[in-house]
Amino acid sequence: MEGGDRVRRDSEREREFTEFVTARRAVLVRTATLLVSGDTAKAEDVVQTALIKLYLAWAKVRPETAEAYARKCVVNAATDEHRSLFRRREQVRAVLPEVAVDAHTGEDRVMLGLLATLRPSMRAAVVLRYVEGFSVAETAAAMGCTEGNVKSQSARGLQRLREILPAPLALR
Known part of the structure; x- marks a missing residue:
């Protein structure tokens, strides 16, 4: 029965994490967009990195501090992105990709x-x-x-x- 309890706890944590991300992701992306000077693609990458770190720590994160922890992960990921010596650079191509509409x-x-x-x-x-x-x-x-x-x-x-x-x- 002990294995079944662990599976239920893991399933419950997955559900809680999914609900948290569904409720807070848009706010985290908005904050990340401002932190990376409006680059929405980079902001999405920053939030994805932050959510991975949050997911890995989710079992230890208290519900009342989850939002603050997520925000800290976003700030750290944005700072790390800026500091990285190996940031991805845009590549020059002969054929232009489809252009996204500027939502700003x-x-x-x-x-x-x-x-x-x-x-x-x-x-x-x-x-x-x-x-x-x-x-x-x-x-x-x-x-x-x-x-x-x-x-x-x-x-x-x-x-x-x-x-x-x-x-x-x-x-x-």
């Missing part, structure tokens, strides 16, 4: 372009704090750093955005 509005493109000017740690702090609306503590947990680091990265990121933002749109 003009305002989205401006915001993504501005965020792209920030270093990854500044971008993560600004996105999590001011776009996603997380507290300093939640942002620090997601970034795996101190609250003081979040405050300084956020302040520097906002200052950088104020310097480059067109005057009529300047942040207050």
Whole structure:
């Protein structure tokens, strides 16, 4: 009977993970898109990498911390993607592939372009704090750093955005 219990527990964990991913994937992709400066294909890759790490740890993740853990996995995967020396590069081809429709509005493109000017740690702090609306503590947990680091990265990121933002749109 012991083997049957394990199979039921594994099945229950699979169901819980599937439900979590179904409910939270879109939010994770949105966050990842902002973290990788609007590259939706890269954001999808980042989320997929994060979900793999989450799945491997799922048995140890408490339900009340699952979302925070997933968010941290996304931030780490986005940072790792940026740091990787062996990132995939686009290949020049004689025949152009089909072109996807750009789903970003003009305002989205401006915001993504501005965020792209920030270093990854500044971008993560600004996105999590001011776009996603997380507290300093939640942002620090997601970034795996101190609250003081979040405050300084956020302040520097906002200052950088104020310097480059067109005057009529300047942040207050």
